[in-house]
Amino acid sequence: MIPSNIRKENIEEFDFFKALNQPKIYRYLFPKKEVGLAIILLYTKIKEGTFEDEYFTEKDIHNAFAMAHGPYERYQKEDYSENILELQEYFLDYNQNTQKYFFKDYAYKFCEHAYQTFDGELNSTRIEEICEKLTESLKKVNSLKELIYWFEVDYDYFKPALREQIDFLERQIINSVDEFKKITDTSGQSFVEALENIKINIDLAQTQSKELRSAYTQTKTVRILLDEFEFDDSQITDFISEVHNFFRYVNERLNSVDRKLERIQPRIRQLYSGLNKPRFNLKIQKFTRFLLNKSELVYQGNKKIIVFPNEITVPELYTSNPNFTIVERNKNLFPPKPKKRKKYVQNITKIEENKRKVLHEIEAQKRISHWEKLIISEIDLRSEINLSRTFFEILNEENDEQIAVNVLHNIIVYSYNSKKYRLQTTKELELNKHIKNVSLWKMKITKSQ
Numbered sequence: 001m002i003p004s005n006i007r008k009e010n011i012e013e014f015d016f017f018k019a020l021n022q023p024k025i026y027r028y029l030f031p032k033k034e035v036g037l038a039i040i041l042l043y044t045k046i047k048e049g050t051f052e053d054e055y056f057t058e059k060d061i062h063n064a065f066a067m068a069h070g071p072y073e074r075y076q077k078e079d080y081s082e083n084i085l086e087l088q089e090y091f092l093d094y095n096q097n098t099q100k101y102f103f104k105d106y107a108y109k110f111c112e113h114a115y116q117t118f119d120g121e122l123n124s125t126r127i128e129e130i131c132e133k134l135t136e137s138l139k140k141v142n143s144l145k146e147l148i149y150w151f152e153v154d155y156d157y158f159k160p161a162l163r164e165q166i167d168f169l170e171r172q173i174i175n176s177v178d179e180f181k182k183i184t185d186t187s188g189q190s191f192v193e194a195l196e197n198i199k200i201n202i203d204l205a206q207t208q209s210k211e212l213r214s215a216y217t218q219t220k221t222v223r224i225l226l227d228e229f230e231f232d233d234s235q236i237t238d239f240i241s242e243v244h245n246f247f248r249y250v251n252e253r254l255n256s257v258d259r260k261l262e263r264i265q266p267r268i269r270q271l272y273s274g275l276n277k278p279r280f281n282l283k284i285q286k287f288t289r290f291l292l293n294k295s296e297l298v299y300q301g302n303k304k305i306i307v308f309p310n311e312i313t314v315p316e317l318y319t320s321n322p323n324f325t326i327v328e329r330n331k332n333l334f335p336p337k338p339k340k341r342k343k344y345v346q347n348i349t350k351i352e353e354n355k356r357k358v359l360h361e362i363e364a365q366k367r368i369s370h371w372e373k374l375i376i377s378e379i380d381l382r383s384e385i386n387l388s389r390t391f392f393e394i395l396n397e398e399n400d401e402q403i404a405v406n407v408l409h410n411i412i413v414y415s416y417n418s419k420k421y422r423l424q425t426t427k428e429l430e431l432n433k434h435i436k437n438v439s440l441w442k443m444k445i446t447k448s449q
Contacts, residue, residue: 024086027086028086028089028090029090029106031083031086031087031091033068034065034068034069035065035068035083035086035087037067037068038061038064038065038067038068038083039064039087039091039107039110039111040111040114041064041067041068042056042060042061042064042103043103043107043108043111045060046103054102054103055095055098055100055101055102056100056101056102057099057100057101058084058101060101061080061084061092061101062080065080065083084101090104090106090107091103091104091106091107091110092104092107116164126161126165128214128218130157130158130161130162131158131218131219131222132218133154134154134155134158134219134222135218135221135222135225137150137154138150138154138222138225138226139225141229144231144233144236147229147231147236147239148235148236148239151239151243155243159246162250163250166250166253166254166257169209169257170253170256170257170260173202173257173260173261173264202261202264209254209257209258209261213254219247219250222243222247223243223244223247224437226240226243227240227437227438227439228436228437230431230433230436237428237429240429241427241428241429290309291308291309291312294308294309295307295308295309364400364402364403364406367398367400367403368403368406368407368410371394371403371407372407372410372411372414375387375390375407375411375445376411376414379421379445379446379447380447383446383447384444384445384446384447385444385445386442386443386444387408387411387412387423387443387444387445388430388440388441388442388443388444389430391404391407391408391430391440392430392432392434392435392438394407394408395435395438396432396434396435401438411445412443415445419448420447420448421445421446421447421448422445422446422447422448423443423444423445424443424444424445424446425441425442425443426441426442426443426444427441428441428442429441429442430442430443
């Protein structure tokens with residue numbers, strides 16, 4: 001989010017890539033592996049309470065470097081001193097009185113972000129709470145200053161939290177897919193257990209995806225509230241456009257998660273099916289072999305009788321048919337009672353209501369056709385037309401949203417399929433001060449030369 005007190009022309013003067021490309025700046029912000037691991041070791045000890053008041057000595061830093069380098073590598077003290085000097089740019093600070101070091105804010109953010117990335121958990125309840133607070137704070141906005149504050153504080157806090165939760169969900173699916181690719185040995189109990197664990201993780205991811213989507217749907221209220229504001233300020237228009245784009249991005253990420261789940265679940269079911277068939281056939285073979293080895297053939301007179309093992313109940317292969325007494329009913333002696341013929345009474349009110357609906361639909365189709373011909377004629381006459389403004393004119397005159405939407409849709413489809421006309425869309429909102437709660441992108445149709 002761009003702060004209100006910073007104009008675009010000032011932002012364009014700052015070249016982020018050029019700034020990072022300065023000598024040593026990139027290395028200061030993103031240290032090499034051994035140095036970064038030493039910082040992580042110090043961060044872990046701080047969280048464990050090893051260092052009093054989160055202060056540590058130079059010897060503690062040296063020990064962290066030694067652990068990061070490994071027992072088989074030797075480094076000079078001068079290398080450690082140079083690394084410590086570089087870390088004092090963004091990671092470490094030094095207290096002259098106590099002669100101890102402590103973390104700068106960037107070091108905490110560096111470590112906490114890495115920790116959350118690898119060990120974070122999805123919490124749809126937290127997202128739902130953030131969405132509710134975001135909505136409630138927006139409802140209290142009454143001025144332009146309060147709205148800018150909402151964008152720069154409340155909304156900016158919401159964005160990374162939602163992105164983070166979707167990242168957790170995607171990473172859980174990616175880990176399950178990686179595990180799925182590793183289990184190539186289709187024999188043994190370990191494979192079955194691994195497959196069951198993967199299935200549990202995928203089912204959990206699908207449930208969490210639904211919960212996250214449910215929490216995300218609350219942002220619809222935010223979008224509606226934003227569209228109701230009528231501040232004539234280009235910065236506010238940019239902010240609202242950015243919010244819509246972010247919500248669209250989140251929805252696309254959630255759809256991507258759903259597609260990944262849809263691709264892997266049939267493969268797991270197929271593998272389960274292929275796995276169960278040989279196991280089932282093996283059980284049948286064992287059972288058949290058991291019968292052949294344990295059963296006996298006994299002669300009773302001229303008959304051969306198979307005697308199964310005691311563990312198996314002998315199946316009953318023949319049962320006698322029961323005898324039923326059938327009594328026929330004489331229709332002449334016992335004729336059926338005549339049924340009353342039901343009379344259906346026409347509902348005149350319902351008929352008239354349906355008739356009015358049909359006539360209304362016919363009239364609406366006539367109005368739609370009228371507007372379509374009028375728009376096409378306007379384009380042919382003037383070579384272009386502001387389609388967004390025409391939409392509000394139709395809505396204002398007809399006072400029927402369905403007619404206006406149908407006309408807009410039909411004209412867009414017609415111009416898209418025609419080589420004679422060309423549709424141009426600008427990602428700027430077209431608003432109408434007489435019609436609230438309705439906005440759309442600026443659209444224009446031009447006649448090809």
